[in-house]
Amino acid sequence: MACEKAYVQVAGDLREQILRGHYVPGQRLPCEQELCAQYSLSRVTIRHALRLLTEQGLIERFVKRGTFVRASSPRKLVIRDGDFCASLLEQAPLVERRLRSCRTIAPTAQISALLRLGPDEKCMMFERVDVLGDEPLGFDRAWAPAKLCNRMDESLLLRLDFLFAWLRKLRLKISHTEQTIEAIEAGPVEAQILATAPKAALLKTREVVFTAPVKPVLVVDSFYRGDRLALNCKILKEGMRVSLSH
Structure with missing residues (x-):
């Protein structure tokens, strides 16, 4: 995966999986460490991708609990x-x-x-x-x-x-x-x-x-x-x- 804007590519891939139903509302996403291994990218890049998905209203992140697919429609x-x-x-x-x-x-x-x-x-x-x-x-x-x-x-x-x-x-x-x-x-x-x-x-x-x-x-x-x-x-x-x- 190209280094330039790699976080956008990761976010796009995860977004596609969410929209296709691979990850359903309320389901927990893999942790940052697992995503780093899956995409062969740094934790900084993975966090950037998750932040983008949060801004798009697709996921919610909770301290000590993890990252979950939002149960409602993307926020406006x-x-x-x-x-x-x-x-x-x-x-x-x-x-x-x-x-x-x-x-x-x-x-x-x-x-x-x-x-x-x-x-x-x-x-x-x-x-x-x-x-x-x-x-x-x-x-x-x-x-x-x-x-x-x-x-x-x-x-x-x-x-x-x-x-x-x-x-x-x-x-x-x-x-x-x-x-x-x-x-x-x-x-x-x-x-x-x-x-x-x-x-x-x-x-x-x-x-x-x-x-x-x-x-x-x-x-x-x-x-x-x-x-x-x-x-x-x-x-x-x-x-x-x-x-x-x-």
């Missing part, structure tokens, strides 16, 4: 107050962002209007997928004015805190964002990217980011798997804090 990761980056870093630090595409295009009329582009102005469009082990959690499709993307490279796009890192490079500050949220069914493209069934429940958000003085610089459409992610927002209204969950 909670996106708190629309902050996907901070929520993932807190609940699933092993998540990996992958770049699907990045290119300069002539924007649609809708995107051009949202970014307030001139008649012949182009934009950069990029798509990214967030994966936990081998399981896609969500993906986004974003557009930014091409003139602001000269200092944008792949390493920057792959950062979970991409927006703040990008704006720091441009020496810009966020003024505000406008966000819409809706529940949708997965179309063929979304189902293929997220490895889910057609018409599966998805959470879609559209966010338009503005910098001072009220200038739109980014439009982001994000698609989250409804079976793996939940949205929790707190709205302050007339002195009362209301929690909304999906």
